[in-house]
Amino acid sequence: MSLSERLHPGINLAGTDPEGHEAAEEVLFGFWIFLMSDLVLFAVLFATYAAMSVQGIAEGPGPAEVFDLTAAFLETLLLLLSSFAFGFALLAMKYRENRRSVLAWLLVTGILGVAFVGMELHDYYVMATAHEATPQVSGFLSAYYLLTGTHALHVSSGLVWMAIMAIQIAVFGFDKRVKLRLMRLALFWHMLDVVWIGIFTFVYLFGVAS
């Protein structure tokens, strides 16, 4: 086989599906370009938040008063384990092409993702009711809801995408296109976890530490 073993970041199909492997290089690189432009969106929201969380508190509560670190820690674990489970779903797809094990791993990933979004909504609810910290109170809170809300919206759309992929796997099996789509969803999912590292560090931990 003259093809390089590893043509692109992420799981490579070389060895088990040379044809899919060759087709993957182009579409996955294109998806990386999308991911990086999405990262630029998050960076701008982070920059806004960084300025607002220090200078935009106005008369409202500060970060240390409204954030619940225990919830943030649990959310971190949920998203991390969900990312990990997706890795195993992809390996099951690559080496076994076994529908049931891939769907089982996707279900684990999805449940952890739903739990993550649920916990975030619960955080919002607690903040809005117990601390009266709603988005319109201060620039800091507007920026906080915008940043974490954009991330939660990304995770939610990832979950919808995951449900669609589960249906495609059930209907079409491991067609080349289905495989490439699942590989792109994996990149999206792992990248959201990387963005979350920024959120739990620069929003939650920085907010409580400083």
Add this chain to the structure above:
Amino acid sequence: MSNRVPADIMPGAYEEERRERLSYVIGLILALTLTAGAFAVVWLDLLSGGAALAVLGLLAFIQAVVHLRFFLHIDLERSHRDDLMLILFTVLILLIMVSGTVWILYDQHVRMMP
């Protein structure tokens, strides 16, 4: 999931699957350790002020690299330098935008002081 080797699995692939799984497990362990470390700094009050922020920032950077390496499989291999270049260029743009925004808005804030 069963551990037996399916009949149709390619020879040599089983060993490789084990290796790739191990990579995810190593990534998970490193990420968990770094996350726990970052939260411990705040929960146990190990550091305070600027030192705490610096250590938290460093831990976040290392964890981002761990995720890129073990979950997104970015490495320094020659075959996919394009992706690495794309990421590094994006990081450069991000740094310029974020540090520029924070700097300018802070400067404006100071000038607004009564």
